[in-house]
Structures are given as structure tokens and as C-alpha cells.
Amino acid sequence: MHVPDGFLDAPTSVATGAAAVVIVGAALRGARRELDDKTTPLAGLVGAFVFATQMLNFPVGAGTSGHLMGGTIAAVLVGPWTGVLVMSCVFIVQCLLFADGGIxxxxxxxxxxxVITAGVGWLVFTLIRKVAPNRLGVVAPAAAVGALISVPVAAVAFTLLYAVGGTADISIGSLAAAMIGWHTLIGIGEAIITFLAVGSILAVRPDLVYGARPILAQRDRQLIVKGATA
Known part of the structure; x- marks a missing residue:
């Protein structure tokens, strides 16, 4: 979904650029509450994983490309704010060093x-966690659903941006059908990868998964209460 230079007009590009600066600035502050001795090294690994998967591009049509995104897996593993920072660093490197996406x-x-994939994915993940049983077994499926939904939502957002400031002579209907259709399929693949990745880490080191921390904290409190009443 990397948007090239000139695909959107200058006002739209300036507006999204300004919004990105504000949100990344907020993420820098929010990440301070998420980063610790466990999250910090994992953030680097997540960034490398996302970078590698996003380099595998295939054409979707209308001058755009499709690939796995990784926003949800980043948010669940290292936190939503840190996830936004990780994704932003990936895009900056891809843009400046590999010409993947316009400056x-x-x-x-x-x-x-x-922002959208990490934010939507984390929101869906959190909602599922609230209504589902408070068990570690819920974390990986909830992350997968978040990934599945976040990708086509990002495709819809792209289509809306193009409707506002698109410069190419492309039918909105054709663009929407291509982007949403392809990215729904990509979302399925991303859900599978997210489920396997998060599930694998949970099986070995659940304490490394940011999204699992509330469950682990509650479990520890219950153990303390049981020990005190024993």
C-alpha cells in the first residue's frame, strides 16, 4: 500500500504529513510508559520482522502495491504507541534507502x-480482550482478528484520501474494488501470521507480549491472594 510521490495532491500530502508529525510526537511520549527492559529489545526485533515482510511487494493496480503490514502485531507485542514508532521507523528507512513509497x-x-493498522488492530484486540475470558489463550486469536480488520480499514482510508486529493485519472470505484478486495485477502494472511507469531511468543515467554500483561498481572494477584489465604 506504499503511496508514491504525486499520487495525492499537495494539500492532502501536507495534511497527512502534519497529522503524522503530531501523532508520532504523541507516540514518543506514550512509548515512555510502554518501554522497559523487555519491550525495548523486542521493539527492534519487531521492526526488523515488519521491515522484512513489507519488502515483499506485489502490484495491486492503479500505481499502488500490496504487502503484509504488521501494525497489529507491533501494537500487541510492544504496545500501541511503541508500535506506531516502530512502524514509522520502518517507513522512513524504506522511503529514504529503498525508494519504497514517496518522500x-x-x-x-x-x-x-x-497509525491506522496499529490503532485499529489494538482497538479490536482490546475490545475482544474485554468481552472474552481473561485467559492467555485469548491473546493470539484476538490479535489475529485485529490484524484481519486493520488491513482493509487502511485500504478504505486510502481510498477516501484518494477521493479527496487523488491526482491520477482512476475511477474511485475501480480503485476501491482493487484496494479493498486485495487487502481483505492480505488481511487474512496477516491474521494467520499474527496468530502464529504472537502464539509462539506466548508459549515461550508470555511476559514479553505487551497485550498479555493485564492477564499476567491479574493471575499474579490471584496467586498472591490464594497464598495469603492458604
């Missing part, structure tokens, strides 16, 4: 593939 569209790509 003038960097803010757009951060919003679409970083």
Missing part, C-alpha cells in the same frame, strides 16, 4: 500503514 507521501504512508 512527499511519507506522512500518508505512516498514517495509513502505521
Amino acid at each position: 512527499t507521501a511519507l506522512g500518508t504512508n505512516i498514517i495509513l500503514m502505521g
Whole structure:
């Protein structure tokens, strides 16, 4: 979904760029509450994983490309704010060193593939966690559902941005059908990968999964209460 230079007009690119600066600034502050001796090294590994998977691009049509995104897995593993920072760093490196996504569209790509996928994925994950049983077994499926939903939502957001400031002579209907259709399929693949990755880490080191910390904290409190009453 990397947007190239010139695909959106200048006002739209400037607006998304300004929004990206504000959100990344907020993420820098929010990440202070999430980063610790466990999250910090994992953030680097997550960034490398997302970078590698996003380098595998295939054409979707209308001058755009499709690939796995990774926003949800980043948010669940290292926290939503840190996830946004990880994704933003990936896009900056891809843009400046690999010409993957335009420089003038960097803010757009951060919003679409970083902020939206991490934010929507984390929101869906959190909602499922609240209504589902408070068990570690819920974490990986909830993350998978979040990933599944976040990808087509980002495609819808891209289509709306193009409807506002698109510069190419492309039918909105054709663009929407291509983007949403392809990215729904990509969302399925991303859900599977997210489920396997989060599930694998949970099986070995559940304490490394940021999204599992409330469950682990409650379990520890219950153990303390049981020990006190024993």
C-alpha cells in the first residue's frame, strides 16, 4: 500500500504529513510508559520482522502495491504507541534507502500503514480482550482478528484520501474494488501470521507480549491472594 510521490495532491500530502508529525510526537511520549527492559529489545526485533515482510511487494493496480503490514502485531507485542514508532521507523528507512513509497507521501504512508493498522488492530484486540475470558489463550486469536480488520480499514482510508486529493485519472470505484478486495485477502494472511507469531511468543515467554500483561498481572494477584489465604 506504499503511496508514491504525486499520487495525492499537495494539500492532502501536507495534511497527512502534519497529522503524522503530531501523532508520532504523541507516540514518543506514550512509548515512555510502554518501554522497559523487555519491550525495548523486542521493539527492534519487531521492526526488523515488519521491515522484512513489507519488502515483499506485489502490484495491486492503479500505481499502488500490496504487502503484509504488521501494525497489529507491533501494537500487541510492544504496545500501541511503541508500535506506531516502530512502524514509522520502518517507513522512513524504506522511503529514504529503498525508494519504497514517496518522500512527499511519507506522512500518508505512516498514517495509513502505521497509525491506522496499529490503532485499529489494538482497538479490536482490546475490545475482544474485554468481552472474552481473561485467559492467555485469548491473546493470539484476538490479535489475529485485529490484524484481519486493520488491513482493509487502511485500504478504505486510502481510498477516501484518494477521493479527496487523488491526482491520477482512476475511477474511485475501480480503485476501491482493487484496494479493498486485495487487502481483505492480505488481511487474512496477516491474521494467520499474527496468530502464529504472537502464539509462539506466548508459549515461550508470555511476559514479553505487551497485550498479555493485564492477564499476567491479574493471575499474579490471584496467586498472591490464594497464598495469603492458604
